[in-house]
Amino acid sequence: MSRDPEEFMNDLEKLFDETGVAIFKDIQFFIDSLVLRPPKAAGYQAATMATQMLQPIAKRAEFVWKDSKLATITEDYPSEINVITFKRKGGKNVVIGGEKYPPFYSFLGKNPNRPVVTADVFDVPIHTKERPSILRLSKPVKEHFLNPDVSTNPGLWAKKHVEEFGADMITLHFIGTDPTLPEKEGGNQSVRQALEHLEQVMDAVDVPIIIGGSGNHRKDVELFTGVADMIAGNRFMLSSVELDTYEKIVPVAKKYDQIVLSWTQLDVNNQKKLNSEILDMGLSKDLIVMDPTVGPLGYGIEYSFSVYERMRLSGLKGEETLAFPMSGGTTNAWGAREAFMADKLRPEWGPRAFRGPLWEILTAFILSIVGLDLAMMLHPGSVAGFKDIIEKLSAPKPSKPVDGLKWITMK
C-alpha cells in the first residue's frame, strides 16, 4: 500500500496524540537511503521514518558527485575604441574610450577608462515665478541650484557641480543663443554674451568644457566659430554636429584642434554615415565622440540601449566608423513624468525625492552597461549615485571571498 505521505503523517500524529502510542505492522522498506530528523517525540520519529520509507522514488536515483568544468570563454574583439583626451590647459585632462572589450566584461580583461560625468550648466537662469526664463527645470533638480541661486552665473553653477558634486567635466549649454527664443526670457543672445559666459566658466573651474549649441543650425556655426579663439590651446568638445551642419563645423574643429560630438537620432546607419563624412573631411579619429541619442528610462531607452550596444559591439569587432566613445544626454531622464511628477499628482508612485534621482541614475547606468562613456547629467544625487556604481563595478576583483548566502538569514 502506498499512501500520500502528508495524509499518512497527519493520521499518525492524530493517533499518537490520542493514544500516545503507534504500532506498525507489516511495513515493507523499499529504500536505499534514509533521512532522520530530530524527533518531536518518539512516536513522531517513527512516523517520519515510515513516511520516508514509503517514498519509492529515491530507489532509482543515483547521488554521485560529478566533477565538471565550464569551458573558458574566449572572445575575439580585434579592434579597439579610439581614445579621446579632453584637455584643459593648466588644468585637468579627462580621458575616455580605449575599450578592448564590452563594458564590464572583467572575465575577458579590463578596459582602460571608466565612464565619466559631465554636468549641465546653462547660459540662462532657471525659470522661477518671479523670473520667466526659457530654462524650466523640475523641482527636485532646481532646488539644488536656487538656494543660493547660482543659475544667474554659469561660473558659480559650474563650480558647484565640480567642487561640491564631483562632476568630471562641465557642459555649458548656450540655449539662450537661439535667435527664435524670446529675449525677455533669456533667448536671442549674441555670441559676445556667449563669450562672457564661457569666460565665467573657464575662470571658475579647471576641468575641460563642452560647448553646447542651441540647436539652431545657423547660430551654432556662429557660436562654435566665435568661441574657437578663446578655447584654442585647450581641447574641448563642440556639441554637436549633425548631418546638416558638419560641413561648416568640422573645419573649425580641425583648425583649432577641438573634439566634435557627432549626433544622430537612434539610427546606426546615419551614425556611420555622419562619422565617415567627418573622417573624410580630415578630422583626426581621436577628435570624434558620438551621441546616438538617449531616450530616457520609460520613454524609449530600449531603443537607445540596443543602438548603443550594437554600435559598441560593431566598433570592437572592427567597424571603424563606429569605433568611437559614446556620449549621451542622460539628463533627458528628467523629461520622464515618473521622475518629475509631483507627489500629490501621483501618490501611487511614491516620493519624488527618491524616484527622481534614481530615474536619472538608471538611465545613465543601463546605457553605461552597453557602451556609454560620457554621461551628461544634472542632479547632484544622480551624479554621485552613478559614479558610485561605476567605481564599484570597475574595482579590481577582491581577494577576500564573501559568503553570498548570508542574505537568507539576514535580520
Place this chain on the structure above:
Amino acid sequence: MPKLSPLNVIPLLPGTNCGQCGEQTCMSFAVKLLDHLIELKECKPLFSEKKYAKKLKKLKELVTPPIISIKIGTGEKQISIGGEEVLYRHELTYYSPTAIFVDVNDEDLDDLIQRTEFVKNYDWIRLGDRINLQGIAVRSLSGNPDTFAQAVKKVLSITDLPIILCTLDPKIMEAGLKVTKNKNPLMYTATKENWKEMAKLALEYDVPITVYSTDLDELKSLCVSLENAGINKIVLDPGTIPGEGHIGETYSRHIILKKSAIEKGDKSIGYPTIGIPAAVWMDQDIKNLSLGERVTLSYEEAKLGTILISHATNLLIFHTAENWFMLAIGVVRQNVYADPRINPAVEPGLYEINNPTPESPLFLTTNYTMTYFVVKGDLEESRIPSWLLVIDTEGIGVECAVAGGDLNVDAIKEHIEKYKVNEKVKHHGIIIPGLAARLQGELEDSANKVVIVGPRDCGGIPFLLEKRWNLEKIEELWQEMQS
C-alpha cells in the same frame, strides 16, 4: 552556437505547402517559427502523420532554446522563466520577462503579512503593459522547521503567487515543501554541501531546485550531478555579491553563464538564472538604519537589479518593497523586454476619446507609441471628451520630431485634410504640445486655426482646459483672423 536559419528548419518540415498552419508555404512557416510568430504545433501533419515522427523529433531538438524554461507555481499565477535564445536583445528579443520576487522572513509575521500584501497588490498598467510582481521568497531566519512551515502557510493564506523556499537546511526545506505540496515552489538552494539531501527532496516533491556557487565549475558540477540523479528542473545562482569589486564579478559570472549556454551551446548549464539584489542588505542592521542609509541601500539594490535585468537574468529577489523602487525596476524590465522588432509607431489618424462631440477640444500629438499612450491615457483619465489628431512622424516623439522636421505645418495640414478633421470637429481651435510651440504662428497662418499652445507635459491638460479653453473666445479670435 550559430543562430538558426530557416534553411535548417525546411528539411524537417513536410514540404507539402499544405497551408494548414495558415501560411502559404513551409518556407514562410519556418521563418515565422524561428521568429516565434507561430508555434510548432500549428504544423498539423508533422504531429498527425507517423512518417514525420523522426523529423518532428529532430525539429523539436532544434528549436528547443539553449536555455530551457522552468515553471514555478501553479494555476493562473504560475510563471515560466528562461527560454531566451540570444544574449543581446537586438539579435531577436528576450522572452519571459525577469520574474520579480520579494523576500519575507519567518520570524516577523507582521512584516511578512505586510510585504506579501504589497506584492499581491502591486499591479497596474503602464503604456499598455501590465506591471506586476511574481512571487514571494520565504527565508528561514528562525532555523526552526515548524516556524518556517507556519510562515509559509501564512503566505499561502494570503496569496496563490509562486513561492521560493529559502534555506540551506534540508529539514527546514522539507517542512516548507510539505506545506506547499502541489504548489510547485522553487527550492533555494542546493550547494556542494547539502546537494544530496536537497536533490532527494526535489525528486520526492517534484519541484524545481536552485543550485548555488560562485565557482562556476562547481556550479556546473552541481548541475551535472543533479542531472545524473534524474533532475532537470534547475535554476542557477552564480551568487549576487554587493560591494566594490564584487558587483563586477557578479555581472561577469552571469554573462559567462549566458554565453556558455547560448553561444557555446553548453546544455548542462542551459538553465534560467537567479539574482539576489536583496543581498545588499546582508551584513546590515536593517532595523536600525536611518532613512538616508536605507534609501542609499535601496539605490544600490536598484542598480544591481538593473544590471542583471539588462542581460536577461531570469528571476530576481528584492528586499525593498516600496512603490518608488518597484516603479523604477518595473519600468527597467518593461523596457528591456520590449520587443525590438515592433515598430514604435501607432496608426496616424483622428482618435475619439471619451465620446467627443463636434464641440469637444482638438489635441494634436505624434505617432510615437509612448507619446500617444501617455496623451491618450491622460485624456481618458481626465474624462474630458476630446479629439486626438495623431500625426505620422515615423514614430518619433514631439521634441525630436519638431527638431528633425517630421512634425511640421504641412504635415499637420495634410493630416487635417486626410482624416476629415473639419467635418467632425466644428470649431476652429487646436491645442498643440508645448514642445511644438514654435509651430504656432505658421500653423495659424496656413491651416487657418486658432492654435493654443498646450503644456510641455500632457499631465497639465486638465489645468489648461480649465483656464484657457473657451469656445466662444476661440471663435471670436477666428473671426478676427478672417478679416
